[in-house]
Amino acid sequence: EICDDQAPRVIQAVGAAAIDASRVEVPFTAVQPEASQLWSRSCSEELVIPLGRSGAKNLQELRLGRGTNQHALIAGRTGSGKSTLLHVLVTNAALWYPPEELSLYLVDFKKGVEFKTYASRDLPHAKAVAVESDREFGLSVLERIDEELVERGEIFRRLGVQNLPGYRSLSDQPAMPRILLVIDEFQELFVEDDKLAQDASLLLDRIVRQGRAFGVHAIMGSQTLGGAYALARSTMGQMQIRVALQCSESDSYLILGEENGAARLLGRPGEAIYNDAGGDVAANSPFQIVWLGDEERDTTLAKIRQHAGPHFSRAEPLVVFEGSAPVRIEDAGSLLNATPDLGPQIWLGEPVAIRGPVGLPLKRQGGANLLLVGQQPEPATGLIAATIESLAHTLPQSTSDRVVLVDGTPVEDALAGRLASLADEHPGMAVKSWREADDAVAAFHSELKDRLANGQEDAPTRVLILHGLQRFRGLRTVEDFSFSASEGPPAPDKQFEELLRDGPTVGLHVVTWCDSVTNLNRTIARGTLRDFELKVLLQMSAADSSLLVDSPAAAQLGGDRALLSIEETNQLEKFRPYRLRGS
Incomplete structure (x- = not known):
C-alpha cells in the first residue's frame, strides 16, 4: 500500500518508466560502414544513404539519383527527431x-548551431x-x-553527354561529385514577400527541375509546411521523396498527400515514414531513425577527417557563416594584407x-564621401576603427597627415580614447579633439582651394574623419539671407559644404558618423546630403531609412x-560590421 506522501514520487517514476518504455533506440552502428568500408561507395548511378531500420532486419535508405527520386522533403515538429535525422544523413x-x-x-536557419560541428x-x-543563417x-x-548547374551544363554540351552518369563513363575527365544541398527550416527564405523570396523560389525551382541531369540534389527540412511562407506547390511537386516524422494532421496531409494522413499516427521520437512516390499511400x-548522439557524431567526424589524411587540401576554402558570431577585424585577411597599390579602400x-x-574604394569623383548613421555608438565606433585601419594600409605613409581624426566621443564615455589610441599606432595620422573640428575643416578647405587653383588633382589622397557629427555645432548649417558679399573666409558650415562638394575630385574625402537623422538634418542641408553617395546605416526607423537610401531596409536590421x-x-x-579590437 502506498501512502499519500509517496504517491507523487511513484506516479513520477511510473511516468518516466512509461516514456522510456516507448522509446525505441536503434544504434548508429546499424547503418554505418565497417572501418574497411569507409569511403568505399561510388554514386555514379545513385546516392544511397542508410538512415534507420525498417522492420526487424531491413535498413531504410535514402536513394537519390534514379528516375524521379532526386530531391526530398522532411517535416517534423519540435522533438520529433528531425535534427537527428539530418545529422545521420x-x-x-x-x-x-x-x-x-x-x-x-549545409544551411540551418534555426536559432541554434546544429551544423556548426561540420x-x-x-x-x-x-x-x-551556415548556422543561424541570414x-x-x-x-x-x-x-x-x-552557377554550378550552368557550368556543368556547358561541360556536358561540350563533351556530348546528357547527365552525370554519362560524364562519369568518360575516361580522363576531372572528378565531378554529386552535390547534396541540405537546408533546415527552409521556409525562412520566404518569411518576407520581397525580391529575395522571389529569387529564392525561382532558384529552388530551377535546382529541383534541372538538378536531376547534373547530379544536384536538395533536401529541405521544416517543422511545418503550412502557413503563408512556404515553398511553391509546383516545386514541392517535383520532390518525390517525402520523410514525415511526428507532425500535425494538416502537415501530414501537406507532406504526404491529401489522402495520406499516416504521419499523424506516429507516436514516438525518431519514428518516421519514408515515401518515394510523392506521397502515394x-x-x-515506416521506419525508426538510428540514434546518433552528439559525442558519437563528433567522434565519427574526427575519424572521417583523420581518414582524409594530413595532406588533404580543398580546391576552394570552406565557407563558414555563423550568424551570431562576432566579426573580428583581426581575422580580416584582405584588410591586413592590403597595400597602397590597391588605392584608397x-x-x-x-x-x-x-x-x-564588404568594402568600397574612395574614388576621385563627386560624392565619394562616406556617411554613417545610427544610434548605436559601439558598432559605429567599430566601423570608424575599421576605416582607420583600412586607410592605414592603403594610403601611402609618406603623405603628411594622410588621415585626420576629429573624435567627438564624450570624455565620460567608455569608448573615449579608443579611436585616438588606434590612430596613434599608425604613422601619418593626426588626432584632434571635438573643439578643433572647425580648424580641421578649415585646414582641409584651404588645401582644397590650393589644389583647385594650382591644378593639383593628382595630389595624395587625404581623409578627414569626423566621429560624432552631432557634437560639432560649428559645422551646423546656418541660413544666410543677406545679399551683400561678405569679407574674409567662409563660415565653417560653408567650408564644410564646399569640402563635401568639391573635395573628392581632388583626393580630399570626408568620413563621418552621426547618431540620428534628426541631428544629421540639423548639421547638413538637404541638398548637401547628395554629396554623400556612400552610406552605412545601422538599425533605424523605416522612415529614416527611406529618407537616406530610398528603402526601409534598415528598419529590419x-x-x-x-x-x-x-x-x-x-x-x-x-553586412556584419567589424567590431572594435578587443571587444
Whole structure:
C-alpha cells in the first residue's frame, strides 16, 4: 500500500518508466560502414544513404539519383527527431562516400548551431556551412549551386553527354561529385514577400527541375509546411521523396498527400515514414531513425577527417557563416594584407553571402564621401576603427597627415580614447579633439582651394574623419539671407559644404558618423546630403531609412547588422560590421 506522501514520487517514476518504455533506440552502428568500408561507395548511378531500420532486419535508405527520386522533403515538429535525422544523413553520407564523390552544402536557419560541428571538425565533403543563417546567405548558396548547374551544363554540351552518369563513363575527365544541398527550416527564405523570396523560389525551382541531369540534389527540412511562407506547390511537386516524422494532421496531409494522413499516427521520437512516390499511400514505409548522439557524431567526424589524411587540401576554402558570431577585424585577411597599390579602400565588415569582405574604394569623383548613421555608438565606433585601419594600409605613409581624426566621443564615455589610441599606432595620422573640428575643416578647405587653383588633382589622397557629427555645432548649417558679399573666409558650415562638394575630385574625402537623422538634418542641408553617395546605416526607423537610401531596409536590421548603400552602382547590401579590437 502506498501512502499519500509517496504517491507523487511513484506516479513520477511510473511516468518516466512509461516514456522510456516507448522509446525505441536503434544504434548508429546499424547503418554505418565497417572501418574497411569507409569511403568505399561510388554514386555514379545513385546516392544511397542508410538512415534507420525498417522492420526487424531491413535498413531504410535514402536513394537519390534514379528516375524521379532526386530531391526530398522532411517535416517534423519540435522533438520529433528531425535534427537527428539530418545529422545521420550528413554523417553517414560522409562515411560511405569520399569527397570526390559527394559535396555538401549545409544551411540551418534555426536559432541554434546544429551544423556548426561540420565546420569545426573540418568535414572534407563540406563546401559551405551556415548556422543561424541570414536569408541573404541562404540565397547566395542557391546562387552558387545555380552557377554550378550552368557550368556543368556547358561541360556536358561540350563533351556530348546528357547527365552525370554519362560524364562519369568518360575516361580522363576531372572528378565531378554529386552535390547534396541540405537546408533546415527552409521556409525562412520566404518569411518576407520581397525580391529575395522571389529569387529564392525561382532558384529552388530551377535546382529541383534541372538538378536531376547534373547530379544536384536538395533536401529541405521544416517543422511545418503550412502557413503563408512556404515553398511553391509546383516545386514541392517535383520532390518525390517525402520523410514525415511526428507532425500535425494538416502537415501530414501537406507532406504526404491529401489522402495520406499516416504521419499523424506516429507516436514516438525518431519514428518516421519514408515515401518515394510523392506521397502515394501504397509507398509508405515506416521506419525508426538510428540514434546518433552528439559525442558519437563528433567522434565519427574526427575519424572521417583523420581518414582524409594530413595532406588533404580543398580546391576552394570552406565557407563558414555563423550568424551570431562576432566579426573580428583581426581575422580580416584582405584588410591586413592590403597595400597602397590597391588605392584608397575602406573595409567595413563581412558579407551575409558567399563572397569577399564588404568594402568600397574612395574614388576621385563627386560624392565619394562616406556617411554613417545610427544610434548605436559601439558598432559605429567599430566601423570608424575599421576605416582607420583600412586607410592605414592603403594610403601611402609618406603623405603628411594622410588621415585626420576629429573624435567627438564624450570624455565620460567608455569608448573615449579608443579611436585616438588606434590612430596613434599608425604613422601619418593626426588626432584632434571635438573643439578643433572647425580648424580641421578649415585646414582641409584651404588645401582644397590650393589644389583647385594650382591644378593639383593628382595630389595624395587625404581623409578627414569626423566621429560624432552631432557634437560639432560649428559645422551646423546656418541660413544666410543677406545679399551683400561678405569679407574674409567662409563660415565653417560653408567650408564644410564646399569640402563635401568639391573635395573628392581632388583626393580630399570626408568620413563621418552621426547618431540620428534628426541631428544629421540639423548639421547638413538637404541638398548637401547628395554629396554623400556612400552610406552605412545601422538599425533605424523605416522612415529614416527611406529618407537616406530610398528603402526601409534598415528598419529590419538586427543590432549586429548594417546596410551599405553605394549610389553609383545602386548597391544596397546588408553586412556584419567589424567590431572594435578587443571587444
